[in-house]
Structure formats: C-alpha cells, structure tokens
Amino acid sequence: MADPNHIVTVNIVTPDGVVYDHHGNLVIVNAIDGDIGIMASHEPIIAPIKISEVRVKRTDDPHHEDAIAVNGGFLEFSNDLVSIVANSAERARDIDLRRAQYQKQKAEETIKTAEEKHNVDDLARAQVSLRKAMNRINVSSHK
Incomplete structure (x- = not known):
C-alpha cells in the first residue's frame, strides 16, 4: 500500500x-x-x-x-x-501559447481539407497534431 x-x-x-x-x-x-x-x-x-x-x-x-x-x-x-x-x-511554464493555438488552427484546417479530399493519411496525422496542440493549450493554463 x-x-x-x-x-x-x-x-x-x-x-x-x-x-x-x-x-x-x-x-x-x-x-x-x-x-x-x-x-x-x-x-x-x-x-x-x-x-x-x-x-x-x-x-x-x-x-x-x-x-x-x-x-x-x-x-x-x-x-x-x-x-x-x-x-x-x-x-x-515553457509552453508558447500563441504557437500552440496556431498549431491547433493549422491542424483544424488540415482536417477540414483532408475530409473534403477523403485523404485518410493526412486526416490521421492532422488529428494527432490537433490532440498535441490541445494538450499543450490545456496544460499551459496551469502556469
């Protein structure tokens, strides 16, 4: 225990x-x-x-x-x-919030484009990028 x-x-x-x-x-x-x-x-x-x-x-x-x-x-x-x-x-304390928000925006744009073009590889990579950006944004609020 x-x-x-x-x-x-x-x-x-x-x-x-x-x-x-x-x-x-x-x-x-x-x-x-x-x-x-x-x-x-x-x-x-x-x-x-x-x-x-x-x-x-x-x-x-x-x-x-x-x-x-x-x-x-x-x-x-x-x-x-x-x-x-x-x-x-x-x-x-080391997370650059503006950079993380930019990465989130870029990932969301890539997801939209990949869905329109039915590109599963780009979609999967962009979804991982979005999760990483969201994680950094959430963690940055604990400074």
Missing part, C-alpha cells in the same frame, strides 16, 4: 534530454487504459501513455502541482522512481 509520507522521484525524458526531474507525493498519468495515480511504494508498473497531461504534486509545497504536456510514450515505476520516456514533453 502507498505511503503518502514517502516521496517518489519523477523523471521525464525525451530524445532532447531531461524535461522534468523532481520529487513528488503523487503522480497522475493518463495511460492507454485510463488514469494511473502513483505514490511511494506502489507496485511496479510499465504502461504506455497517451498524449496527455502529467501532474505531479510536489513535496516542497503541498499546494503546488506541476503540469507537463507529454505527447505519448511510456511510464515505468519501480523502487519509488517514476520514469517517463516520451517523444516530446513541455512543462506548463
């Missing part, structure tokens, strides 16, 4: 390097099968994660929660270490 008095280390890594490395009391991740909440002493787990927000309740301030936009990947937890490997990830 998880012990809220213990901490977990949370690392989020992308091909560009470490995006996040802190301690927390609780980590919430949206896995393919649903949300997972991880506290210290949780059973070891490996899970694929969706394009979603990762939330970390920090140990240094009980009222502070970090939000990180993660664009898929996988999570591994063992020995009180949460490791997330993702193609890309951004902390809320």
Whole structure:
C-alpha cells in the first residue's frame, strides 16, 4: 500500500534530454487504459501513455502541482522512481501559447481539407497534431 509520507522521484525524458526531474507525493498519468495515480511504494508498473497531461504534486509545497504536456510514450515505476520516456514533453511554464493555438488552427484546417479530399493519411496525422496542440493549450493554463 502507498505511503503518502514517502516521496517518489519523477523523471521525464525525451530524445532532447531531461524535461522534468523532481520529487513528488503523487503522480497522475493518463495511460492507454485510463488514469494511473502513483505514490511511494506502489507496485511496479510499465504502461504506455497517451498524449496527455502529467501532474505531479510536489513535496516542497503541498499546494503546488506541476503540469507537463507529454505527447505519448511510456511510464515505468519501480523502487519509488517514476520514469517517463516520451517523444516530446513541455512543462506548463515553457509552453508558447500563441504557437500552440496556431498549431491547433493549422491542424483544424488540415482536417477540414483532408475530409473534403477523403485523404485518410493526412486526416490521421492532422488529428494527432490537433490532440498535441490541445494538450499543450490545456496544460499551459496551469502556469
């Protein structure tokens, strides 16, 4: 059983390097099968994660929660270490909201064009781009 008095280390890594490395009391991740909440002493787990927000309740301030936009990947937890490997990830404070809104608009335009032309490949790529942009926009509100 998880012990809220213990901490977990949370690392989020992308091909560009470490995006996040802190301690927390609780980590919430949206896995393919649903949300997972991880506290210290949780059973070891490996899970694929969706394009979603990762939330970390920090140990240094009980009222502070970090939000990180993660664009898929996988999570591994063992020995009180949460490791997330993702193609890309951004902390809320680092998200350029104007750029994310522009990417959302471009994805919506591409979706409309792809639907009109019945181009399933472009449609699928644009839908992923839209999910990524929406995730960044949502996470950016947690600055």
